[in-house]
Amino acid sequence: MSTKITFKNASKQDFLVLVRALVRAYQDFAAYDAAGHRAAGLTSPQADVLFALGNTEGLTFREIGEKTLITKGTLTGVIDRLENKRLVQRVPNPNDKRCTLVQLTRTGTQVFQEHFPRHIAYLKTRFDQLTHSDQRRATRFLHKIKAVF
Amino acid sequence: MSTKITFKNASKQDFLVLVRALVRAYQDFAAYDAAGHRAAGLTSPQADVLFALGNTEGLTFREIGEKTLITKGTLTGVIDRLENKRLVQRVPNPNDKRCTLVQLTRTGTQVFQEHFPRHIAYLKTRFDQLTHSDQRRATRFLHKIKAVF
DNA sequence: CTATTTTAGTACGTATTAGTACTAATGTCA
DNA sequence: TGACATTAGTACTAATACGTACTAAAATAG
Numbered sequence: 001m002s003t004k005i006t007f008k009n010a011s012k013q014d015f016l017v018l019v020r021a022l023v024r025a026y027q028d029f030a031a032y033d034a035a036g037h038r039a040a041g042l043t044s045p046q047a048d049v050l051f052a053l054g055n056t057e058g059l060t061f062r063e064i065g066e067k068t069l070i071t072k073g074t075l076t077g078v079i080d081r082l083e084n085k086r087l088v089q090r091v092p093n094p095n096d097k098r099c100t101l102v103q104l105t106r107t108g109t110q111v112f113q114e115h116f117p118r119h120i121a122y123l124k125t126r127f128d129q130l131t132h133s134d135q136r137r138a139t140r141f142l143h144k145i146k147a148v149f
Numbered sequence: 150m151s152t153k154i155t156f157k158n159a160s161k162q163d164f165l166v167l168v169r170a171l172v173r174a175y176q177d178f179a180a181y182d183a184a185g186h187r188a189a190g191l192t193s194p195q196a197d198v199l200f201a202l203g204n205t206e207g208l209t210f211r212e213i214g215e216k217t218l219i220t221k222g223t224l225t226g227v228i229d230r231l232e233n234k235r236l237v238q239r240v241p242n243p244n245d246k247r248c249t250l251v252q253l254t255r256t257g258t259q260v261f262q263e264h265f266p267r268h269i270a271y272l273k274t275r276f277d278q279l280t281h282s283d284q285r286r287a288t289r290f291l292h293k294i295k296a297v298f
Numbered sequence: 299c300t301a302t303t304t305t306a307g308t309a310c311g312t313a314t315t316a317g318t319a320c321t322a323a324t325g326t327c328a
Numbered sequence: 329t330g331a332c333a334t335t336a337g338t339a340c341t342a343a344t345a346c347g348t349a350c351t352a353a354a355a356t357a358g
Contacts, residue, residue, distance in 0.1 A: 007203060007262040010269040015276035018284045019178075021291035026175035027218060028298040029168075034316085043343065054156065061307060069176060074345050076308055081343075098306040098353045113156040120159040127164035129297040135167045138290035142170035145287060148278040149177040183346090192313065210337060223315055225338055230313075247323045247336040 022145065036122045040115045045070055045078050047119070050087065050104070054112040058091060058103035087111055171294065185271045189264040194219055194227050196268070199236065199253070203261040207240060207252035236260055 003009065030044070037047040045068065052067040053059060061079070065072050079102055082088040087108035091101040104112060127135065152158065179193070186196040194217070201216040202208060210228070214221050228251055231237040236257035242248040253261060276284065 005266040005270045005273070007265050010266045011200075011204075013269055013273060014281065015273060015279075015284055016269075018276065018279075018288045018291070019272065021288045021295070022175060022178060023218075025291040025295040026171060028295050029171060031316095032298045045344065051160075055160075062305085069172075070344090071346065072307065073309085073347075074343095077343075077345095096306085096354070100307070116156050117154040117159045120162055120165070121154045123168065124154070124162060124164060126297045127167065130164075130167075130293060132163065134290065134293060135164055137286075138294060139167045139170045141283065141287035141290055142167070142174040144279060144283060146170070146174040146177050148275045149181045194314065211335085219314090220316065221337065222317075222339090223313095226314075245324075245336085249337070 018145075032126065033123065036119050037115075040111070040119070042111075042115070045074070046082055046087075047115070049075075049078055049082060049102075050108060050112050051116055053088065053102060053104045053108070054116055058101040060093070060099045060101060062099075064102060082108070167294075181275065182272065185268050186264075189260070189268070191260075191264070194223070195231055195236075196264070198224075198227055198231060198251075199257060199261050200265055202237065202251060202253045202257070203265055207250040209242070209248045209250060211248075213251060231257070 005013070034044045037044050040047070042050070048068040048070070049064055052064050059067070061072055061075055064070070064079075065075055068075075070078060079088060079090070083090065086105055088102050089105050091103055093099040093101050130138070154162070183193045186193050189196070191199070197217040197219070198213055201213050208216070210221055210224055213219070213228075214224055217224075219227060228237060228239070232239065235254055237251050238254050240250040240252055242250050279287070
């Protein structure tokens with residue numbers, strides 16, 4: 001017997017406990033993640049792009065967007081700022097003049113090789129507090145949540 | 150025998166599977182949530198504030214920030230725009246002249262009473278696809294994740 | 299082969315976000 | 329009570345974020 005949702009009982013729906021847990025877990029992680037990047041003079045999206053470009057010969061805007069989940073409109077500005085910092089460079093693609101290849105510069109490669117492992121280790125200190133079993137189970141439930149959207 | 154993290158093996162750390170699952174689950178939820186609010190002419194933060202103010206006599210900026218996890222600097226702008234839409238109003242507090250009370254206007258109350266239950270039902274259609282048992286277990290693991298930060 | 303559609307990236311407007319600095323008001327402590 | 333710290337909110341900057349519109353280039357349908 002499901003009751004109709006009204007403005008009085010809406011906030012008592014059981015699933016909202018899960019919603020709040022999801023939002024708070026993500027936000028706390030995101031804040032910790034951003035703090036690690038900021039120590040390297042990078043924002044989270046900038047670091048995400050550097051990490052996507054690392055160990056590649058360059059990626060197009062579309063490919064970077066798919067890896068980082070940054071939409072193309074936002075990506076233009078992020079790449080602009082990384083280019084101003086001399087960490088990446090736009091390279092025209094002669095085969096398909098619509099596409100622009102984005103590559104790490106020598107400086108960008110250095111920053112990647114130093115900051116990337118350090119940041120992964122920085123995250124690992126926290127996730128190591130969860131057992132591998134818990135990590136696997138948490139991952140499974142997060143996949144289930146994602147699957148309903 | 151833990152291996153040192155380098156820029157070559159860093160991306161192969163097991164816990165990154167969990168990180169990606171968390172980010173993707175949250176982002177898909179957030180996009181679905183935002184779409185529901187946009188149908189009512191609201192942004193997510195604006196709707197969060199309206200929902201926080203619903204069924205109250207008004208809240209201070211600090212209280213709204215605690216409920217919605219919006220920092221005070223951002224909140225000023227969000228409240229400004231809600232005030233421009235005539236959905237909330239700032240009311241000076243005579244007891245403590247530092248505080249401003251934010252209340253729903255009559256229009257804001259109407260929007261809350263219509264949009265809030267509709268939005269909760271809109272979210273419920275998705276979360277109903279998970280069993281109650283899965284919802285409880287997912288919540289437990291999300292609390293564990295939050296606890297390490 | 300040409301008209302149409304799709305794809306890639308940019309430009310722009312509005313809104314959010316975090317952080318810092320600032321003012322006014324309140325609380326605290328010696 | 330008076331110096332000092334704390335609290336509440338605003339102002340400001342830089343960077344995202346998303347949607348829409350736009351241009352150029354490539355792919356495709358007929």
